[in-house]
Amino acid sequence: MSESHEFGLAGVDLSPGDHLCAMYLGQDERDNIVLPYLRAGLRAGDKCFCIIDSSPLGDLLARIGDEREVEAYVASRQLEVRTADEAYLRTLPFTTEAMLEFWENSVGAAVKSGSYGFARVTGEMPWEMRTLPGRTEFFRYEGALNRFAPRYPQAILCLYDLDRFGGGFLVDLLRTHPKLLMGGLVLENPHYRPPDDLATLSA
Numbered sequence: 001m002s003e004s005h006e007f008g009l010a011g012v013d014l015s016p017g018d019h020l021c022a023m024y025l026g027q028d029e030r031d032n033i034v035l036p037y038l039r040a041g042l043r044a045g046d047k048c049f050c051i052i053d054s055s056p057l058g059d060l061l062a063r064i065g066d067e068r069e070v071e072a073y074v075a076s077r078q079l080e081v082r083t084a085d086e087a088y089l090r091t092l093p094f095t096t097e098a099m100l101e102f103w104e105n106s107v108g109a110a111v112k113s114g115s116y117g118f119a120r121v122t123g124e125m126p127w128e129m130r131t132l133p134g135r136t137e138f139f140r141y142e143g144a145l146n147r148f149a150p151r152y153p154q155a156i157l158c159l160y161d162l163d164r165f166g167g168g169f170l171v172d173l174l175r176t177h178p179k180l181l182m183g184g185l186v187l188e189n190p191h192y193r194p195p196d197d198l199a200t201l202s203a
Contacts, residue, residue: 023170027055049079049120052083125138
């Protein structure tokens, strides 16, 4: 699984098993990352799954492309867009195990069906996770994604709006993501720590 895939941004490629963090300021910057990522995947025939927390789903869908084409992608389930309530918060309290089961039953099942050679996952951290204990469990989940991501030909792009969550999250973001998307470049993260080393996540 060494082949690369077009991210959607000029000069940026994805590798199977990638788990990236994109930090940005505001919805416009989010869409400048997410929309090219999804468009490139849809063009390539990839399975695309997106979780949105900070804006209506319809707004994002309307900006992806031609309305009829997008409706066809949704109807075929090549493109699935969900709210945080439908994904991260569908069972409360949030647990890492329940969320990994969700991905196994959705993205994992899609890849194992043979219909898709590659999957793209992206999601915004939900607002409800900004405080303890939800925050601690959410970053335990982020660490666990580093074991889940290599199981399938997929890339996982995590979205963090620093306008909403602030710079206090940076330590945990850096610890849990092997790669960072910054300034239109994918960078290896020297501060990344493997899941087994994350017992001391910051409070």
